[in-house]
Amino acid sequence: MVKVFKPIWVLLLLLLGVSEATAAPATRKVIIAHGPVSGNVLPLWVAKDQKLFEKYGLEAELVVVRGTSTVISGLVSGDIDIGYTGGTGVVGGAPGGADLKVVASFFNKTILRVVARPEIEKIEELKGKRLGVQSIGGAGWMQAMLALEQLGLEPRRDNIAVLSGGVDSVRIQALEAGSIDFTVFSDVSFALMLKPKGFRILAETPPIPFASLGIVVQRRYIQRQGEVLENVLKALAEAVAFALSPERKTSIIGLMTKRLNIRSEAVEERYKEIPRILDRKPYTSIEGMQNIQRLMKLYSPQVAKIDAQGLVDNSIIEKLDQSGFLDRLQNAYGVK
Secondary structure, rough: HHHHOOOOOHHHHHHHHOOOOOOOOOOEEEEEEHHHHHOOOOOOOHHOOOOHHOOOOOOEEEEEEOOOHHHHHHHHOOOOEEEEEEEEHHHHHHHHOOOOEEEEEEEEEEEEEEEEEOOOHHHHHHHEEEEEEOOOHHHHHHHHHHHHHHHOOOOOOOOEEEEEOOOOOHHHHHHOOOOOEEEOOOOOOHHHHHHHHOEEEEOOOOOOOEEEEEEEEHHHHHHHHHHHHHHHHHHHHHHHHHHHHHHHHHHHHHHHHHHOOOOOOHHHHHHHHHHOOOOOOOOOOHHHHHHHHHHHOOOOOOHHOOOOHHHEEOOOHHHHHHHHHHHHHHHOOOOO
C-alpha cells in the first residue's frame, strides 16, 4: 500500500538530493465513498466536474458502494478516507465502538413524497397496504417512518406491512409490478418519473430535520489529516455555492441529467428543490441526528444510550464560517 512505502520514497528523494523546498507541491490523494446514485450526491459531482478538489490541492477518487453499511465498514477498516454519508451509519456504528464523527452535513432536512399505485386515491387507503423501503432500519426506512408520522399513520396500528424493496430505481419496478403498494422518495425526480404512468403522489411533507448526507470520518483522521479534511470541505463548500448559483442553472441541470440518466423535466423539478434542502453552511443539525437516534432505537435499543451530539464535530465548518470563507464563496457565486 502507498502508506507503507511512503517513507522509503522520502528516503530516496533525500539520497538523490531533491529538496522539498524546490519540489512542486504535491496533491494529496483522498478516497471518498458514497452510496447509490441520487440527486443528493450533487456536491460531490460538482466538485469533481468543476475540478474543485484539484483547486484545493487534492486528487479525489469517488467510489460508489452499495450503501451506508459498506461506507461505514470502509471507514472503520481504513480502506476509505472519507464517507459521503449521514448520521444513520454513525449512530448505528457507535454502540459497536466505531469512533466516527460527522464533520459536515449538506442535507440536514428532507422533503418526502408518498407515491402509491393508481388505485389508491387517499391517505386513509394506505392502511393495510405494503410499504416498500430500501432496507429495514436504514435511512430510507427512517424517512418513510417520518413521512408516516406526518400523515398520522403507524405501521403496527394501521397494519402496514413494511418490506425491504431496494434502492429507488428497484422500488419503482416493484410499484409497477404490483409487489408493493406504496413507497416514499426523498428525491422528487423519482416520484415524477412515475406520475405520467398513473401513479399518485399522495402527499409531500414539509422539510423534516434529518442529517442525511454529509462528510463522515474517523476521529483520528480529524487529528492526523485535519488540513486535508479542511481542503475537502472547502472544495465541497464551493461546490454548494456553484450549485446554488442562478447563473450556473444550465450547467447544474445538465450535470444532473447526465448523472441521474432521467428525463430533463424531472431534473428541472429537482433543481428547483435544491435551495430548500441544500445547506449553504453545512453545520450538522443536532435535531437531525436526534431524529435518527429516536427512530433507530426502535430496532437497536442500545442506540438509546448514545450521545448524538457527541458524534458531531462542527469545528472545521465553524472555522471556515468564522474566517468569512463561506460568506465569500456565496458572494462570489451570487448566492442570496
